[in-house]
Structure formats: C-alpha cells, structure tokens
Amino acid sequence: MTAMLEVAGLGHTYQAKDGAHRAIDGLTFTVGAGELVCVVGPSGCGKSTLLRTICGLIKPTEGGISLHGNEVHGVPDDLAVVFQDYSRSLFPWLTVQRNVEFPLRRSLGRSARRARAAEALALVGLDKAGGKHPWQLSGGMQQRVAIARALAYRPALLIMDEPFASVDAQTRFELEDLLLKVKRENNTTVLVVTHDIDESVYLGDRVLVLSSSPAAVVADLRVDLPVHRNQITTRESDAFVALRGEVARLLHVDRTAVGTPRKVDNEAAVAAKWAEAERAALLEAQAQERATN
Numbered sequence: 001m002t003a004m005l006e007v008a009g010l011g012h013t014y015q016a017k018d019g020a021h022r023a024i025d026g027l028t029f030t031v032g033a034g035e036l037v038c039v040v041g042p043s044g045c046g047k048s049t050l051l052r053t054i055c056g057l058i059k060p061t062e063g064g065i066s067l068h069g070n071e072v073h074g075v076p077d078d079l080a081v082v083f084q085d086y087s088r089s090l091f092p093w094l095t096v097q098r099n100v101e102f103p104l105r106r107s108l109g110r111s112a113r114r115a116r117a118a119e120a121l122a123l124v125g126l127d128k129a130g131g132k133h134p135w136q137l138s139g140g141m142q143q144r145v146a147i148a149r150a151l152a153y154r155p156a157l158l159i160m161d162e163p164f165a166s167v168d169a170q171t172r173f174e175l176e177d178l179l180l181k182v183k184r185e186n187n188t189t190v191l192v193v194t195h196d197i198d199e200s201v202y203l204g205d206r207v208l209v210l211s212s213s214p215a216a217v218v219a220d221l222r223v224d225l226p227v228h229r230n231q232i233t234t235r236e237s238d239a240f241v242a243l244r245g246e247v248a249r250l251l252h253v254d255r256t257a258v259g260t261p262r263k264v265d266n267e268a269a270v271a272a273k274w275a276e277a278e279r280a281a282l283l284e285a286q287a288q289e290r291a292t293n
C-alpha cells in the first residue's frame, strides 16, 4: 500500500520558562492511502503535539513528516482537520452551504464551489440543510457540516481530533458509521485521535497505541474486522472484544517497557502474547513468594 503519511523518528521538546519538556519521542509510523488509523494514548501524552507537527503548525525538533512523498514544512495545502468543538469551527453568520464552500474560495470558481459543497452535504445526509445556519442545527448535524466541509476540500489526509467527543452516544454511533461509509466510498485517508478505546477499534484499520509522555509508539495493531461494521454485532464479536482488551492493557504498559513497537496482526497472536506475559508474571510472583518464605 502506498504511504500517504510518513512519520519518521519524530521528536519534539518544548522550551518553556521552567525548562525543557519532552512531548514526543522517536515516533515512526505510516498511514497508507485509503487507510483509517486511530491514535490512542493516555491523557497529556503528546497527541496534540503530534497532530500540530503533522499540520505543520510546529516544527519538530527531530525527525520528519511527508505527505504523499512531500516533506511537510509549514501547513500543507491538501490537508483538512475536523476538531472536537464544532461550535467554534463553523462560522455562525454563514449558511451551512457557505460554511462548506469557505475553504474552496481561493481554489474554485463560484459554480464549482457550489457543486462541490452540495455533493459533500449530500454525502453526510444534509442535502436539505444548505440554506440553514449552524445554530439552527443539532450538535450532531453541526459536526456533519464540519465533516462535509473537510470532505469538500478533497484532502490527501483528513485529520480528526476527538471528532465525536462532544455529541451524545447515539449521535456518536451514527457519526462513526457515517465516517466509515465516507471513507469506503471516497477512499479517504484518515488519522483519528480518540480517547475512546472502543471507538478506536470500531473505526480503525489500525490502532496506534502511544505511551505516556513523552509519547512513543507502544503498539501498531491491525484491526481484523469486516470492512462493513455494525454497532451491535461488531462490538459483540470475539475479535472486537479481544482487541479492545489488548488496547486497554497496552495503555497501562509502563513507559520503561517500551521497546520496538509491536505489530500484532491477528487475534490469536494477541491472545498468545498476553498468555505468555501473564505466565511470566505468575512465575515471577511464585519465585518471589518462595524467596520470602
């Protein structure tokens, strides 16, 4: 698979008044064209720093990033971002249609912009809402507008930073399914940061698990679930349950245990690795007990 995004040996140290702070450390991974990769990590581990470097908003102190083969220096043209807070990312004084057209104002003429925005709104099921203002829509609908705006731009990479964290559970499920549909139909390459372990497994072709600060890649897990997923049956499946357990355990791995990131390709391998680790821990506990008696 062609790599759309390549992150190589990425490190960043913030220089603050009270000293240096190492936020990310030697991050290396790729996202293939048409792939959806979820990033999970403990709070404060450096996820936003990673996104800011990919978006070209901060220059990393080490390593590099390429987007379809071009090194990222500054904000790339062909990248779109959907943030958690839809209410702050949409312009309340513009209609939905105009909000979606807005990023296209320099690259396309008026009629092409209109057509592109209408197509994106149809894709997210809002073809009848173009004339409304964002404040006339529910939270979930507003986030659909933000997604439509990003898609209308036809980005090489769509970055989503906690995109569904501000909506209720039912809407979250609907938006997750919408994202999967859009990704399937448009072959969009997507990088999603989420705090929700279940969401990372439900959405991802892969899940990247980061360590606590400074962030390093603890594991790069391939999600072997059917392409067409279902909020009930997929989440109940053995493969889903095994993988979410794996991600949850990895999030508790001590940073000192981080070595070469693990690539785990299937459920059986995951189970075998954990059985091995549990057995080792049991043997160690027995040895310690014998030593103290």
Ligand SMILES: Nc1ncnc2c1ncn2[C@@H]1O[C@H](COP(=O)(O)OP(=O)(O)OP(=O)(O)O)[C@@H](O)[C@H]1O
Binding pocket: 014, 015, 016, 021, 022, 023, 041, 042, 043, 044, 045, 046, 047, 048, 049, 050, 213
């Ligand atoms: N501009 C800055 N100057 C100094 N330190 C910073 C700066 N921005 C972030 N940090 C520190 O870098 C670390 C990583 O922060 P970052 O915001 O990237 O984490 P995060 O994983 O996105 O957090 P959260 O999960 O809470 O959203 C934190 O310890 C934070 O305090």
